[in-house]
């Protein structure tokens with residue numbers, strides 16, 4: 001198995017650090033700063049590391065996965081004060097929203113989610129040791145890291161000290177010795193949340209939080225540290241400087257994995273540019289499987305362009321997989337063993353090559369096509385479906401429209417219809433009641449075999465943005481797709 005390591009700039013054979021537990025992989029991914037709803041950029045990062053974790057497990061590793069929550073930060077303090085609530089209240093609200101989004105996207109929870117505000121003693125301990133070892137110094141109630149004591153600082157971003165230094169400066173109010181130094185502890189301003197420390201009241205900086213938490217929960221050396229490419233510098237470089245100076249053990253991380261960023265148009269999707277699609281907005285339009293297929297259909301290190309066309313295509317792809325997963329085969333027996341082995345190996349070859357999920361998704365589509373073809377020819381398809389479910393599970397696909405909003409209030413139940421009704425997506429409409437009545441009316445007409453009148457109602461529903469599709473399994477109701 002090969003993974004691309006940002007530190008070496010190359011694909012390397014993946015061998016976990018020899019630790020006490022055999023085949024254990026220690027994985028840390030930088031978590032959210034909960035001050036607003038998460039957007040598709042967050043979805044991309046957390047889906048990719050979810051798939052990496054699932055795949056490692058599929059390959060026989062035990063994965064210990066830690067993700068922090070930066071629940072104290074300038075952005076939280078600023079937004080809370082604008083909204084007139086406490087920073088803690090704001091952070092809790094958006095932490096809840098984050099978990100809601102992750103669950104909806106079928107992202108498995110990490111083993112531990114340490115929160116900055118609950119890890120202050122460990123953070124203080126690490127800072128104190130760094131001061132004792134000469135890697136940090138207190139000044140004006142804050143504590144700064146002495147960057148020039150780390151000769152290979154900048155290595156993760158493939159820059160030397162001179163390149164890193166260009167553009168750094170000392171802001172007014174900072175008591176740094178050198179412009180490159182960064183804050184480990186920040187003296188609090190009046191009215192801000194603060195904690196007692198040997199250097200006075202204050203709060204931790206963002207970088208030290210990740211070092212302290214990974215040390216506490218995973219130890220001196222991590223196998224995988226992940227995050228978006230925008231975190232490589234300075235955040236991850238600072239984590240390396242802090243952790244290695246604290247432990248004296250190199251490397252802090254064996255494999256640095258970074259995902260590309262989501263773009264809307266030509267620009268990076270970001271809060272500061274205001275060009276965001278939140279996860280909740282995307283989930284109103286598309287199924288979780290479609291969002292995952294969209295994200296996994298490109299190489300994770302490349303930038304990903306968000307477009308409705310690409311998501312529509314992913315949605316149709318998801319539907320193809322669901323249909324293949326649910327279709328009935330017939331009695332003709334077939335020896336699936338060679339076929340299953342071949343497709344399974346193709347999937348493994350793809351994923352072993354630095355998680356080539358695009359190729360892995362292509363294997364699932366091929367499998368769906370073969371299931372349909374062989375099913376049509378009268379064969380039993382159960383073995384193909386078992387493999388499809390197994391491999392889809394490694395990519396975190398549920399193989400069904402799993403959304404919570406799946407059954408909109410007011411749509412008549414299958415029993416009332418007398419025929420099963422499969423509702424795949426909630427119609428996004430204002431007059432839900434009218435639609436409900438029209439669907440009931442059409443059903444009555446169909447039962448009475450008044451086809452022409454039933455068709456008129458279908459046309460009317462179509463105008464209202466709802467399409468109906470009658471299948472042998474029942475009627476599928478969907479909102480009309482924008483083309």
Ligand SMILES: [Zn+2]
Nearest residue numbers: 030031210235
């Ligand atoms: Zn971090």
